[in-house]
Amino acid sequence: MSRLDPEPSLHDEAARAGWLYYVGGLTQDQIATELGVSRQRAQRLVSRAMAEGLIHVRLNHRIGACLDLEAELCRRFGLGRARVSPGLGPGGDGVRAIAPAAAAELERFLRMPQPLVIGLGTGRAMRGMVDAMVEIDAPQHRLVSLIGNIAPDGSASFFDVVMRIADKVRAPHYPMPVPVISPTPEENAAFHALGPVQKVVALAEAADVILVGVGQMSNDAPLLADGFVSRAELDEMQAAGAVGEVAGWVFDSEGRYLDLGTNMRTGGVRVAPGLDRPSIGIAAGASKVPAIHAALKSRIINGLVTDEPTARALLDRA
16 A cells, blocks of 8 residues: 555654644644644644653753752762652652653763673663663664563563663673573572573673662562562562562662572572672662662662652652
8 A cells, every 4th residue: 555645543643743742842722723633632642642652752951959869869879870850740650750861871871982881670660761762873882681581481571671772772782591580599500500691691790881770579569560479489588678679689678688589599690789880770669769778778779860759758768
């Protein structure tokens, strides 16, 4: 079928409406006139363009209150870098709030001319970051996953991001070809004894820059919701003081990794506390505050991208 004079699809209309609103600066009345639709339909099309990711919006003005929070986070926790985005109000999605700032942070490294090895965690915030990225040609860098990419049922882990980023930046990438969490320590050791796995592990351990999500270990733990741990395993680790996890490795309120539970079977590379290179946490939300705070205390992460309510909660806690 010829596409020279097609009937516009709903996506076509939404994309055009979003472009006219966010780039062209037209009002919804003007968009309605331009597209020959009602004002109500124009409003719905603009909303659809944002909801379906057809338009990405970034805030170029640095809000003073956020700058103050960034400076205080760096001072209080000795961070090399902090980025704080405005919150989206009560009930707002923290991942959506921080995704553009997280994307800008990763793009900053990708635009550096010297070759870097960039280690990447997984999770919803990391995936939001990838969705908010622009395409960049960065073949000089190497992208490596810090965590296994095989789910319990043998499928690819849904929130693994290394291949998604590689598609956008056209850089060599190295998935971690092991289960996120193996059924037994012996199976985990067997995977890590394989030559190709050892090469990926060595690359991940030498990463020049690390970007990771921070997961909570409360009853809404991502590891539980995504089927990587059982309720009984979560109970055991909570009883031992677990509050958070980075790249699947669980730690307590002091940021100390636990020597029990799924940590005995976790695949990939543990982010060592106190690294002398950037290890940036991408996380926001009230439920994550204890986990982020613990990771900051032990310096599992030495940089942070978060939103305004989370930053204030972290500083209040400190």
